[in-house]
Amino acid sequence: MFWNEKMETLHGHALEELQLKRLKETISRTQNVGFYKKMFKDAGITPSDIRSLDDLHKIPFTKKADLRNGYPFGFLAVPMNQVNRIHTTSGTTGKPTVVAYTKNDLNTWSDLIARNLTMVGLKAGDIFQNASNYSLFTGGLGIHMGAEKIGCAVVPSGVGNTKRQIEMIQDFGVTGLHCTPSYAMHLTEVAEEMHANLESLKVGCFGAEAWSENMRRDLQNRLGLKAYDSYGMSELFGPGVAFECPEQNGLHIWHDCYIVEIIDPKTGENLGAGEKGELVVTPIMKEAMPFLRYRTGDITMLMEDECPCGRGQKIARLLGRSDDMLTIRGINVFPSQIEHALKNIPEVGDQFMVYVDRVNYQDELTIEVEMNKNVFSGELKDLSNLQTKIVKALQDTLSLRASVELVEPGSLPRFEGKAKRVIDRRVI
């Protein structure tokens, strides 16, 4: 089933023509943004130099750090009276990245989500529970809009209160569920403890963090649904950029809205289908914040085989990150954010280690911090207060609860060259 069959199955010359037209429009919008004006000038190109899709390679990449430097509205290409929504996403330091949407943007975005949900069999008559964070996280409102668009009865259940969530699935006869895969696992366990019967469920859409085929099998068997992988990021609207079809073999990325490249993250060179590299996306339907050749930091590859469903070229399920970003309980965390939070606390040294574990399918973040011996008061109660203070500072910066352990000065490993402060011990 298709939401927009023409666009979803657009191939070959017709697709390329549309992409080029929309790319040119996007480039012209970027010229309202100081960053892009300067980029074009520095690269010695003008918008009229981009005459073919191949010419895209003349344009330098845009990185997340660039967006951060534009905080808050440096990348806005439209006046504020055309902005209809603002979300933020975690950045590499204390400052978030701002993403803004025009009315058309919100419409385009919800249309993409409508495609995805229709693709996995949801339609009017389905009761759809959206168990994601409804605040600044785009997974809440984004998925919600798309599910409403296709006519589902949407239950905006948000996160937490798992028993109530399970009761609603049972009592309402919920058929579609959206949440992070780790929350789905948690929900499964609680449902089993409650001996709840969730047989109404038929479709689960899970995204915002990496999950394995084993986890898919587990979720499908225990929840009695088909589990689909969802990919997106706030910089590219939010969730809905790419999504699995019923084949459950790779994600369809919407080529009429996103020009996809895979590059070698070290050299920046373009790679061919079947070669693993960093996903670079040029969104060509964004108005409020157009980006060119945005480096997602996600490692994937373009898949070679055509999909029996008739839609366009797929990307493989996400294979990791090209930078040091971690996704913990669906939230993006950069070690530099942790460093930044700790730097503002004089009682701790500049040495820390980060451990990520998965305990009962939940991500656990533990941070070991060296005491600063110059400011140690000698009092135990000061240490306990310090520990609480660090937990609070990390919570404020990361929106995540971390366990903090104070360790002796000099006891953590020292690094020559690039520090490896993060040990991800999760077995997904």
Next chain:
Amino acid sequence: MTEKYIIKQLSIFSENKAGKLAAIAKIFLDTGVSIQAFNIAEANNFGVVRAIVDKPEIAFNEFAKQNYALQYTDVLAIKMKDVPGGLYEVANLLGGLGINIEYAYAFRTGAYGALIVKVTNPRAAAQKIIDAGLELLPAKDYNF
């Protein structure tokens, strides 16, 4: 003059891990510093080792050299009668004097025991304690 009653306790930050206490004890041994009173306060995964020793500067320098986080803490040592109720007498009196004890630990040696107390203002507290008729052990008598 209460200055002579101010005892320099070593307060050493330590993780609660196997071997950590032994490592600390080894430093006292290697520096030939003898421990008069000793106490460990723990919270979560860390603690503070408190020690009263005969040569605090020597110990302090060696711990600092070995990268420990440590601090001197001013404490008082109140002599307790070695009879039942000795602790009660001291504690009751301190309460009556309005002296707030942040923490305390007892030890005994030979003929008498003593209560090591950390109070908010040790110099003023020392005067009150002496005026009330209790005996404080002076710092020079670390080997009480």
